[in-house]
Amino acid sequence: MYNFALLDESSKREVRRALLKAIAIPGFQVPFASRELPIFFGWGTGGLQITLSIIGPDEVLKVFDQGDDDSVNAVNLKRLIQLTTGVEVTGRTQAATLLQTRHRIPEAPLRADQVLVLQVPMPEPLRKVEFRESETVRMHAEKDYGKMYVKLYEDVLHHGEITLASDYPVLVFDRHLMAPTPIPRWDVPKLHQSQHLSLFGAGREKKIYAIPPHTGVEPLSLEDHAFRVEDFSSKACIFCGSTAAYLNEIPAPQGARQAYACSDVAYCHAHRTTREAAL
């Protein structure tokens, strides 16, 4: 009924070609012929096309959305991929060989044999400061990132600190400015000199880019206003008690003022299991 992994072979080849180029030039946005898919643009079509193009029958797949394996978006993508490939699906980060994610990177460090695919809504980091595509292309070509640095300068000038929250711009391999997708700042250091390969796909914007393993990824910053991750000191997950993970504020139970829970559900489960085993 379907070709293996839904896409026809020439479409997959197109995506793989773009991937090879993207890996060869870390952080550079490679245009590609984004296909129509049975999901809407904006629901992860870029990531999905990469996943469908590189997946093999022996792969173990994990799809998660903001750290959650059971969100509607993640479940639907997972079902589609499983239906058309028959691969094994898992929730455990360590067990997966191919991971597709939206807006988070797993808390557990990834290994060299794992590939992380990120869904990208807005691949152009310079769009915040320059709306013309022709200009941003030129700026990347000439490594002319002055406008982005001025954005940081203006932030400090008017607010006393850098106000970029998620999708924090990073300089990859000391050459290309890159949007790491709307992951929290917490996850940005995980891309620096990583063991695993990260692939980024933007379906609507028709761009693919990549960070190969062992590549330098530096968040843009000013010397006296260094890059900082979110501060969760004196907070812990109410389910697993972790103090070393990215936390979401959740509706507080009766009587409590605030409550936090791990954003990475798989990490939370694993942490709770090991803690209960130790008790």
Add this chain to the structure above:
Amino acid sequence: MTPLLSVRNLKKIYGRGCPNCLSSPPRECQDNRCPRCAAIIACSDISFDVVPGEVLGIVGESGSGKSTILNCINLTLSATGGQIFYGHFAEGTRDILMVDAQTRRTLQNIHFGIVYQNPQLGLNFQVSGEGNVAERMLVAGHTHFGQIQTNVHQLLQRVELPPSRYKDLPNAYSGGMQQRVQIAKALINEPAIILLDEPTGGLDVSVQARILDLIRSISREFKVAMVMVSHDMQVIRLLCQRIIVMKHGRIIESGLTDRVIDDPREAYTQTLVHSTIQ
């Protein structure tokens, strides 16, 4: 003295051009337009030197190619032909018109400073006046906010921008203040040369006088060379040691300012000098 900037046979043609107008000097051309192919010869056979610390004036009527020369030196326009050598780049041995895009950007950002008549071209209206000046230090590789701000404030004070206005957006500034910010922006990386394209055009006379005064004192204090384009002979006489007179894209007369103004040789220069309202 070794020149800081040498322009050799610079040529800029708008349009395809033909053997007739691409030849040096262009044949059969009475004015800016090639009679064969109708291409516009914005400038042709332009050669001159600028020595360190000198202020060179370029005068001529509108459309005579003055601004084209500045934009070719600043590498914002790509020249059709000729060579430009700059003393602080590869010891003046490499033609800066032939460099790659990334080097060109470095030259523009760090080595040259330009002040346009129209502040829309020189300033980023989305960021504060202070941010505009800081941008040049940031692209030159400075990343320490405190140090950058100290330097920027010092220079903005020097160009007499009121401190209460540093954080304002450029569209909240008066024309004179916009020019002051542009001048600070051009000077912040202490370039050896700055290019001024009618910096006082469109300003009222009293503001014009104060800006000119500022430019004059800066050229002495910073010992920076300047190439200044103007059609106002009074401005040129006040600031420049040497001038070049242009007509139809070609240099028709050049020499010391006093000589050219007091004893103009070409008919066009005579008209230009005598058409000033006294």
